Amino acid sequence: MTPILQSLTTLPSYLLFVAVMLGFLLLFIVAYTAVTPYRDLALVRQGNMTAALTLGGAMIGFALPLMSVASHTSSVVDLTVWGVIALVSQLLAYAIGSRILLPDFRAGVESDRTAYGVLLGSLSIAVGLLNYGSLTY
Template sequence: MTPVLQSLTTLPSYLLFAVVMLGFLLLFILAYTAVTPYRDLALVRQGNTTAALTLGGAMIGFALPLMSVASHTTNILDLAVWGVIALVSQLLVYVIGSRVLLPDFRAGVEADRTAYGILLASLSIAVGLLNYGSLTY
C-alpha cells in the first residue's frame, strides 16, 4: 500500500469527527443565540462589533475543548459527551459574564460598546482554554 493510500485509511474517522464537531458547533450557535436576549446575527449583519466579538469568542471557547477531545481519543462517544459539557460550560460563561460581571450587558451589546464584547469574548476563550487543558487523558 502506498503511503498516501495508507494515510487515507483514516479518512472515515476524520469525516465522522469533522461532521460531529461541525454539528456541535451549529448546535452551540443555535443554543447561544437562543439564550442571549438580543438577536446576535442580526446585530452582526448590521455591523455591531460587540455582538460579533461575543459570539466569536464563545465559538472559539466552545471549539477548544472539542479540539482537545478529538486529539486525544478515537471514541466518538467521548467527543459527544464532552461536546455537551463544553456547550453547557460556555452557556454558563455567558450567563455569569452578562448578568454578574456586566448587569447591563444587553444594552452594552446593542449600543455596540466594544469593551463589553472584548471582556465576554476573553472570558469565553479563557474558560475554553481551561476546559481544553482539563481534558487530558
C-alpha cells in the first residue's frame, strides 16, 4: 500500500470527528445566542465589535477543549461527552462574566463598549484553555 493510500485509511474517522465537532460548534452558537439577552448576530451584522468579541471569544473557548479531546482519543463518545461539558463550561463562564464581573453587561454590549467584549471574550478563551489543559489525558 502506498503511503498516501495508507494515510487515507483514517479518512472516515477524520470526517466523523470533523462532522461531530462542527455540529457541536453550531449547537454551541445556537445555545450561546439563546442565553444572551441581546441578538448577537444582528449586532455583529451592524458592526458591533463588542458583540463580535464576546461571541468570537466564546467560540474559541469552546473549540479548544474539543481540539484537546480530538487529539487524545479515537472515541466519538469521549468527544461527545466532553463536548457537552465544554458547552456547559462556556455558558457558565458567560453567566459569571456577564452577571458578576459586569452586571450592566447587556447595556455595555448594546452600546458597543469594546472593553466589555475584550474582558468576556478573554474570560471565555481562558476557560477554554483551562479545559484544554485539563483534558490532556
